[in-house]
Structures are given as structure tokens and as C-alpha cells.
Amino acid sequence: MSIVKVESINKSFGKKKILHDVSFEINEGEILGFIGPNGAGKTTTIKLMLGLQSIDSGEVYINGYNLRKDFEKAIEKVGAIIESPDVYMYLSGRENLKLIANLYGGISKEELDELIKTVGLEKRIDDKVSKYSLGMRQRLGIAASIINKPNVLFLDEPTNGLDPQGIIEVRDLIVKLAKERKMAILISSHNLSELDSFITDACIIQNGKVVTNCPIKKLKSLDVPKYRFKVNKVKGIKTLFANKKIEVPDDETFELEIDKKEINSILKKLISNDYEVYSLFKVSMSLEEAFLKETGGNSIE
Amino acid sequence: MSKLVYNELYKLFHKRSTKLYFVLVFLLLTLSLVIVLKFDNSEEIESNYDINYQQSIIDSYKDRNDLNDDEKSDYLGALVEHDKLSLIKEKGIKRNSPEEAYVKDNMSQLFYSKNFIIVYGYTTDVNNRTLDDINAEIDKEIKKLEELDPIAVIKDELSTLNKEIVCLDIKSEFCDKYFDIYKKVLEYRIEMNIPKSYNAASMELERYLTEYPSYLQYEKDKGRIKEEEKDTYNEIISFNKTMEYKIEHKLLTQSSVVQPNMVEIVSSGLTDMSIFIVIGLIMIGASVLSEEFEKGTVKLLLVKPFTRNKILISKIIASIIMIVIFCLYVTVLNTVSSIIYNNYLGMSFIYSLCEYNFSLHKVVEYNIFNYYILTFISQMIYFIMLDLIVICFSTLTTSTAISISFGFGLFIGTGILTEFVQKFKWIPLLPMYTSDMINVFFGQPPTYKILTLPVHVFFNIFYVILFIGLAMFIFKKKDIKNQ
Ligand SMILES: Nc1ncnc2c1ncn2[C@@H]1O[C@H](COP(=O)(O)OP(=O)(O)O)[C@@H](O)[C@H]1O
Ligand SMILES: [Mg+2]
Numbered sequence: 156m157s158i159v160k161v162e163s164i165n166k167s168f169g170k171k172k173i174l175h176d177v178s179f180e181i182n183e184g185e186i187l188g189f190i191g192p193n194g195a196g197k198t199t200t201i202k203l204m205l206g207l208q209s210i211d212s213g214e215v216y217i218n219g220y221n222l223r224k225d226f227e228k229a230i231e232k233v234g235a236i237i238e239s240p241d242v243y244m245y246l247s248g249r250e251n252l253k254l255i256a257n258l259y260g261g262i263s264k265e266e267l268d269e270l271i272k273t274v275g276l277e278k279r280i281d282d283k284v285s286k287y288s289l290g291m292r293q294r295l296g297i298a299a300s301i302i303n304k305p306n307v308l309f310l311d312e313p314t315n316g317l318d319p320q321g322i323i324e325v326r327d328l329i330v331k332l333a334k335e336r337k338m339a340i341l342i343s344s345h346n347l348s349e350l351d352s353f354i355t356d357a358c359i360i361q362n363g364k365v366v367t368n369c370p371i372k373k374l375k376s377l378d379v380p381k382y383r384f385k386v387n388k389v390k391g392i393k394t395l396f397a398n399k400k401i402e403v404p405d406d407e408t409f410e411l412e413i414d415k416k417e418i419n420s421i422l423k424k425l426i427s428n429d430y431e432v433y434s435l436f437k438v439s440m441s442l443e444e445a446f447l448k449e450t451g452g453n454s455i456e
Numbered sequence: 457m458s459k460l461v462y463n464e465l466y467k468l469f470h471k472r473s474t475k476l477y478f479v480l481v482f483l484l485l486t487l488s489l490v491i492v493l494k495f496d497n498s499e500e501i502e503s504n505y506d507i508n509y510q511q512s513i514i515d516s517y518k519d520r521n522d523l524n525d526d527e528k529s530d531y532l533g534a535l536v537e538h539d540k541l542s543l544i545k546e547k548g549i550k551r552n553s554p555e556e557a558y559v560k561d562n563m564s565q566l567f568y569s570k571n572f573i574i575v576y577g578y579t580t581d582v583n584n585r586t587l588d589d590i591n592a593e594i595d596k597e598i599k600k601l602e603e604l605d606p607i608a609v610i611k612d613e614l615s616t617l618n619k620e621i622v623c624l625d626i627k628s629e630f631c632d633k634y635f636d637i638y639k640k641v642l643e644y645r646i647e648m649n650i651p652k653s654y655n656a657a658s659m660e661l662e663r664y665l666t667e668y669p670s671y672l673q674y675e676k677d678k679g680r681i682k683e684e685e686k687d688t689y690n691e692i693i694s695f696n697k698t699m700e701y702k703i704e705h706k707l708l709t710q711s712s713v714v715q716p717n718m719v720e721i722v723s724s725g726l727t728d729m730s731i732f733i734v735i736g737l738i739m740i741g742a743s744v745l746s747e748e749f750e751k752g753t754v755k756l757l758l759v760k761p762f763t764r765n766k767i768l769i770s771k772i773i774a775s776i777i778m779i780v781i782f783c784l785y786v787t788v789l790n791t792v793s794s795i796i797y798n799n800y801l802g803m804s805f806i807y808s809l810c811e812y813n814f815s816l817h818k819v820v821e822y823n824i825f826n827y828y829i830l831t832f833i834s835q836m837i838y839f840i841m842l843d844l845i846v847i848c849f850s851t852l853t854t855s856t857a858i859s860i861s862f863g864f865g866l867f868i869g870t871g872i873l874t875e876f877v878q879k880f881k882w883i884p885l886l887p888m889y890t891s892d893m894i895n896v897f898f899g900q901p902p903t904y905k906i907l908t909l910p911v912h913v914f915f916n917i918f919y920v921i922l923f924i925g926l927a928m929f930i931f932k933k934k935d936i937k938n939q
Contacts, residue, residue: 233759238752
């Protein structure tokens with residue numbers, strides 16, 4: 156059963172249409188990468204899914220509840236960080252968490268301490284948040300968003316603005332949470348390669364339209380094998396393989412998208428045409444390239 | 457909902473601006489107290505000035521032999537005044553004390569006789585007393601002054617009353633009534649031990665007598681009072697009714713005259729010092745919602761399982777609780793500093809107050825408690841109205857700075873608008889006027905005729921629904937913009 160269901164939502168700001176029939180679902184245990192360039196409409200979509208902005212048409216269901224009609228129930232088991240972690244700078248980390256815990260009720264001090272440990276803030280939790288680094292604030296934000304033990308987590312570019320160390324920390328935390336708590340997670344980013352190591356599904360959005368929505372495995376399976384040949388010269392190589400997909404990065408290298416059964420015949424062709432083959436190996440396509448292939452070559456950046 | 461309100465209050469109390477507010481109000485009140493205590497020597501200056509002034513007149517005449525009649529009487533006046541003032545100063549006599557009255561009233565004649573002889577060079581005065589005789593009498597009077605018996609003075613007065621009766625214009629249509637009152641006042645003073653010029657009590661009685669004829673006149677003309685005379689009429693009615701009540705219930709005593717009135721002091725924190733509360737409430741009302749929009753933290757609230765209406769209402773409730781806290785804080789500070797100030801002036805306090813109530817048509821006696829509660833409730837209506845307007849405006853602008861400016865603009869603008877009430881009769885129907893109900897609560901005549909009780913109630917309910925409804929509507933429709 157899908158925990159989150161977005162049904163062809165549309166949104167315009169004035170005359171400018173931002174989202175066109177955006178639909179997707181997130182199931183239990185899935186980590187959906189919501190990927191698209193800046194301005195694609197990721198933040199807008201997430202805000203619509205949280206009721207922070209009004210939906211022009213379409214529906215959002217969370218845990219089976221219609222967000223518009225049953226807001227309080229739908230949002231009950233949702234944790235979210237949008238744009239930047241929303242925390243009160245003039246309070247300490249602990250005070251921030253206590254306030255949120257108070258809103259949900261029934262959260263013991265031990266649970267709170269446990270949570271603080273989970274996000275690794277136990278040493279600085281009683282300092283004013285204004286003294287935190289952005290990474291610490293992001294971790295506090297994540298702690299705040301999972302106080303109510305949600306089964307859904309929306310994270311809008313959680314690694315934005317963090318240094319490499321911070322990115323790794325936050326990523327590890329998300330992976331840990333996904334494993335331990337079995338949440339349905341939506342995580343947005345403008346950078347596919349940042350996510351491809353741990354998301355289970357990818358939803359790619361461009362100019363307000365979902366262009367790809369599939370399991371990451373499928374995206375990876377698009378990984379048509381590609382072979383890199385090192386040769387003495389590349390002159391005339393393109394005409395030789397005019398019927399194949401070929402790339403020529405430099406004077407001694409070319410890459411072919413072929414099946415491994417074809418290798419022998421390729422080699423024969425090369426040798427009979429006076430090319431010296433120095434080496435040959437398989438290269439993997441990155442997720443990004445796979446995506447480009449799928450969408451017909453538009454860059455997402 | 458109570459969880460939301462708790463959180464709002466927690467945040468408000470931990471904000472730097474709130475802490476700053478508490479400190480600043482404290483400092484301002486303390487500072488003004490210190491300034492008043494340290495630098496207010498106006499009384500001293502005044503009395504010195506008087507003595508010095510008289511001395512300068514005396515100096516300009518002293519060594520001249522060619523004074524004409526006018527100059528001589530000037531000279532004489534200055535000498536008498538100088539004698540009185542020096543005696544008061546020398547004996548350390550307090551203002552408005554029975555001793556001061558005694559010196560000013562009873563010893564004037566002796567000082568006059570003494571200086572008359574000096575200025576005109578006679579050997580005796582009209583009563584054939586020599587300078588030595590008079591000086592001896594002055595000494596005797598000073599002794600009397602030291603063990604002053606105010607009652608004797610009143611007895612004296614009463615004994616002359618019979619003579620005064622004869623002097624009154626018997627044909628005057630109010631004569632009988634007036635004379636009754638006159639007698640009542642004198643008898644009251646004897647009973648309560650209040651000598652003439654003794655203190656504010658005797659001055660109030662004096663004023664009562666002076667205004668009594670116009671009171672009778674107004675009572676007679678009741679139905680035909682002109683619009684522009686209404687204020688004077690109300691004032692005289694209120695004063696006379698209150699005096700009647702005070703005499704009947706023996707509320708004017710030697711100690712009751714002592715100012716200031718504790719009841720008014722405690723409540724003045726809410727009225728005279730209300731600007732401090734207004735500053736605080738505008739600060740809170742303008743920021744309680746806007747600041748969360750500005751800092752982005754509003755998203756944190758909005759994705760919690762509460763409807764936007766609940767969030768807005770909880771913020772309104774928290775801001776109102778905050779206003780109550782501000783009221784109590786200012787009251788306490790104001791009362792403490794007033795007590796310190798007035799103790800410094802050597803005064804004690806009275807704890808009840810009576811005032812004529814125009815709606816009940818009788819004099820109502822208040823104690824500190826019920827007077828404060830009434831003031832508090834009536835001021836709260838005004839504060840809450842201002843708060844609601846500012847919050848409503850801030851949901852629209854989501855800018856703290858603009859909302860604060862708007863709040864103060866509204867507060868100051870109301871003062872300016874008041875200038876145009878004559879021209880535009882509907883102005884008092886605006887919320888800042890309808891929510892000002894202090895006159896209604898104390899049964900005083902309305903400042904604006906249009907503002908009767910039902911009008912107040914109707915418009916206040918209307919405005920409260922309007923502003924809360926509008927704020928809810930705007931807040932509900934608000935899209936949280938992308939950064
Ligand atoms: N309040 C707004 N008014 C008009 N256009 C907006 C507004 N907010 C966002 N947009 C536009 O909507 C598009 C999507 O924005 P956003 O959802 O923030 O993209 P992303 O998060 O993917 O970078 C952008 O082109 C942006 O310019
Ligand atoms: Mg964004």
C-alpha cells in the first residue's frame with residue numbers, strides 16, 4: 156500500500172504554471188529521490204504535499220487521509236524539513252525539541268535523550284541554536300522532524316549548503332533512520348549523484364513535469380554496457396562504425412555502446428582496417444547518463 | 457490547543473525583545489523616580505523665591521524717607537509677608553498643615569500691626585498696643601502655634617455664623633437651602649475635627665459651599681441644559697453628589713485629606729502608564745505571527761497536526777495573556793515607585809474612593825480591589841482591540857517592522873482623528889473609540905454622545921468578529937512562499 160500518493164497536482168503562481176499534473180507514490184520502506192534542476196518545482200511540490208501552499212487541482216493522500224479534507228490526521232505522522240531547518244534560534248536545541256514534543260504529547264524525557272543521541276547532538280544540545288553550525292542545525296531539524304515517530308519523512312535538499320563532512324553525516328543519518336524506522340522517505344536534490352547510492356526510487360522532475368519515475372534499479376538497468384577502446388589513432392573511426400553509438404573523447408580513445416557478443420566482430424573490423432588495439436575495457440554508465448538517455452539528452456543541471 | 461498556547465508563551469518569554477521590554481520598563485520607571493527624587497526641589501525654590509522676593513522689595517524701600525502712600529503700603533505688605541514666610545520657614549512648617557494655616561490666617565493681623573508701627577513711625581497701633589506689646593503677643597501666638605488646637609478655630613467660626621445669617625441676602629431664592637448646607641458643613645467640621653484651611657478636606661468643603669448655588673441652579677434647570685454646558689453641569693452634579701455622600705458617610709476626615717489616593721495610584725499603572733503596556737502589546741502583536749514568517753519557522757508550526765485556525769487563535773490567546781502580564785508588571789512597578797515617591801514627600805494614603813455614577817444615579821464607593829478590577833477590565837478591552845487589529849494587519853503583511861509602525865500609527869492617528877470628531881460624527885464608531893469603555897464602567901457621562909452602552913457592545917463584538925475572522929481568512933489562504 157502506498158503511504159504517500161500524489162495525484163496529478165497542478166499549481167500556478169499568477170499566470171505562471173509551475174507544476175503540471177505531478178503524480179507519484181511512495182510505499183513503505185521506500186526512499187524516493189525527488190530529483191530536478193533548480194526551479195523545477197521540487198520545493199513547491201513538497202510544500203503542496205504539506206499543505207503549506209494551496210493546490211490548484213489534484214489531491215494528496217498521506218496514510219490514506221486526504222490532505223485537504225483531513226489535514227490534522229494526514230499530517231499527524233509526517234516529519235518534514237523544507238528548504239532550511241526550521242528551528243528557533245533564540246532557544247537551545249533541547250528547548251526546541253521539547254516544544255515540538257509538547258505539541259504531540261506523550262514523549263518521555265528518555266525518548267528525547269535517545270533521539271538526541273541518534274542525531275549525535277548530545278554534547279551541544281543545551282547550547283543556543285544560534286551558536287550551531289549549519290550541519291548541526293540540519294541534524295537538529297531532522298531530530299525535530301522525527302519526534303512524533305513519523306512513518307513519512309519529507310526532506311527538501313537536506314544537504315544543501317553543507318560541507319562534504321556535513322553531507323556525509325546527514326546522509327548516514329537518513330540511511331540509518333530508513334533502516335531502523337522503516338519510513339517512507341522523500342528526499343529532494345538537484346544532484347542525482349548525491350543520492351544514487353542510497354535511494355530506492357527516483358522521480359525526476361523538469362519544468363514542473365515528472366519525466367521519469369521508476370525504481371533506481373530500473374534506472375541502473377538502463378545501464379547499457381559501454382566499451383572503451385584504446386587505439387593508436389581515431390581517424391576514420393566514426394565512419395567505420397557509423398551505424399553504432401560512438402563517442403570519441405580524445406585521439407587515442409573511443410567508446411562504443413555494444414553488446415559483449417559484438418566485441419569479436421568489432422575487433423576483427425578494427426584489425427582489418429589497420430588499427431592497433433592497445434586495450435579494451437567496460438565502462439559503467441552513471442545514473443545521470445542513464446537519466447539523460449531516458450529523457451532524450453536534456454541536461455538536468 | 458492549550459499545548460499551542462503554552463508553546464507560544466514559552467517562545468514569547470524567551471525572546472530577547474520581551475526580556476528587553478521588561479528591563480527597559482523597569483529602568484525607565486526607576487530612572488524617572490530617581491530624577492523626581494533627586495532633582496525636584498521646586499517647593500524649596502518656590503518658598504525661597506517668595507522670601508527673597510519680599511526681601512528685595514523691602515531692600516528697595518528700607519533706607520528711603522521719601523515714600524509716598526502707595527509705596528508705603530507696598531513696603532508694609534512685603535514686610536508682613538516676609539514675617540510670615542520666615543516664621544514658616546524657621547519653624548519648618550509643612551505646606552497645607554494646620555500650622556501654616558494658623559500662621560497665615562491668625563497671625564497676619566499681629567504682623568500687620570507690628571509693621572504698621574514700623575513703617576508709619578507711630579508709637580502705638582489702633583488698639584493702643586506698643587511695639588513691645590505686639591511682639592509679646594506674637595511670642596504668645598507662636599507658643600499657641602506650637603500646641604495648636606484647631607477646634608477652637610472652628611468654634612470661633614461657628615459663633616460668628618449667626619452674624620453671617622443676618623448678612624445673607626434673604627431674598628435670594630436659594631438662601632434657606634444654602635444656609636442649611638453652610639451650617640451642615642460647619643457642624644461636620646466640628647464633629648470631624650477639620651479646622652478651616654486645615655487641609656484639602658476643608659478646601660473641598662469650601663468648594664462645596666462655593667459651588668452649591670450653581671448646583672441648585674442647575675438642578676432647577678435640569679431639562680434645559682445647553683449642549684456646551686453639559687460638561688460643567690456634569691462636573692458640578694458629580695462633585696456635589698459626592699460631597700453629600702462623603703459628609704453623610706463621614707468620609708472626609710483629617711487623614712482622608714492626605715493625598716494621594718492609594719486606589720488611584722494602583723490603577724494609574726493601567727491608565728496614566730498605559731503607554732508602556734501599549735508599547736509592549738504592539739511589539740508582541742506585530743511579531744507573534746510575522747516573525748515566524750520572516751524567519752521561516754512558521755512552516756514548523758503549520759506541518760503539525762493543528763489547523764491554521766487553531767494556530768492563529770493560540771497566538772492571539774498567548775498575546776492576550778502577555779498583555780495581562782504586562783499590565784500586572786507595570787502596575788507593580790508604578791505602585792512601588794509611587795509609594796516611594798509619595799512617602800518621600802511625607803504623605804500617607806487612603807484606600808477608598810467615591811465617585812458619582814451617572815448610570816446608577818448614586819455615589820459608588822470603591823476599594824482598591826474593585827476599582828482596579830474595573831479599570832483593568834475596561835483597559836483590557838481597549839488593549840485587546842488594539843492587539844487584534846495589529847495581529848490582523850500582520851497576517852496581511854507578515855512583516856514585523858511594518859506591523860509595529862502600523863500599530864503606533866494607529867495609536868497616534870487616533871489622537872489626531874479626535875480633533876475631527878466635531879466634523880465627522882462617525883469617528884467615535886471606530887474601534888479605538890468603541891473599545892475605550894472606561895467611562896461606561898465607572899458610570900461617567902460618555903465622551904461622545906453617540907457612544908451609548910448598546911453601541912459600545914454592538915460595535916465591539918462586531919469588530920472582534922471582524923478582525924479575528926479577517927485574520928483567520930487571510931492566514932488560511934496564505935501560501936508559504938518559496939525562499
Ligand atoms: N511565490 C512564487 N511566485 C512566482 N513564482 C514562484 C514562486 N515560488 C516559486 N516560483 C517559481 O516556481 C518554480 C519552482 O520553484 P521551486 O519549487 O522552488 O523549485 P526547486 O525547489 O525545484 O528549486 C521556479 O521557477 C520559481 O521561480
Ligand atoms: Mg528548492
